[in-house]
Amino acid sequence: MSSVEASLSRLLELPGVTGVSLIDAVTGLTYxxxxxxxxxxxxxxxxxxxxxxxxxxxxxxxxxxxxxxxxSRRQLVVATVPRRGDPLLLTAALERGQANLALVLHHLGLYAAEVGA
Known part of the structure; x- marks a missing residue:
């Protein structure tokens, strides 16, 4: 497991989050x-x-x-990660009935700030 995947897996601890990805917005390369x-x-x-x-x-x-x-059952959140060069996107798949959308958005923002720094 890469260090990026290890840090992304922390987001899976949030209630209702089933999957997360960090991708290059231009090329589609998954980091x-x-x-x-x-x-x-x-x-x-x-x-x-x-x-x-x-x-x-x-x-x-x-x-x-x-x-x-x-x-009706799932949500997808796509958050931008500000940085120099090609923009990155942080995506999270959620089970709607289990996830707290505000909490997920907050944690994605914190993670984006870490990655973009």
Whole structure:
């Protein structure tokens, strides 16, 4: 297990989190993942680019922070990791009935700050 995967696995301790990944938003390269139920890294990159383009067209200032996709039983959170070079995305798959979305977003933000530093 790589050090990235070991640090990602800490996020699996959060209630309802079933899988996490750290990916390159441009190439789709996966730097590490832990758990199960993740999503396609290339599609997450495309989704983040699409949403950010839409926000910018609507006049939003600043960069995209996160995207939450909610289904009846599962949720997907895609959070950006600010850094120089290609942007990174931190994704988390959640069991909706077990997860505390605010808590997960908070911990993803803390992890993103660690990785982006």
């Amino acid at each position: 590490g993942d832990a758990g199960a139920g993740g999503s396609d890294p290339v599609e997450c990159g495309r989704l983040a680019e699409f949403v950010e383009t839409g926000l910018n067209a609507a006049g939003a200032q600043g960069e995209l922070e996160s995207i939450v996709i909610t289904g």
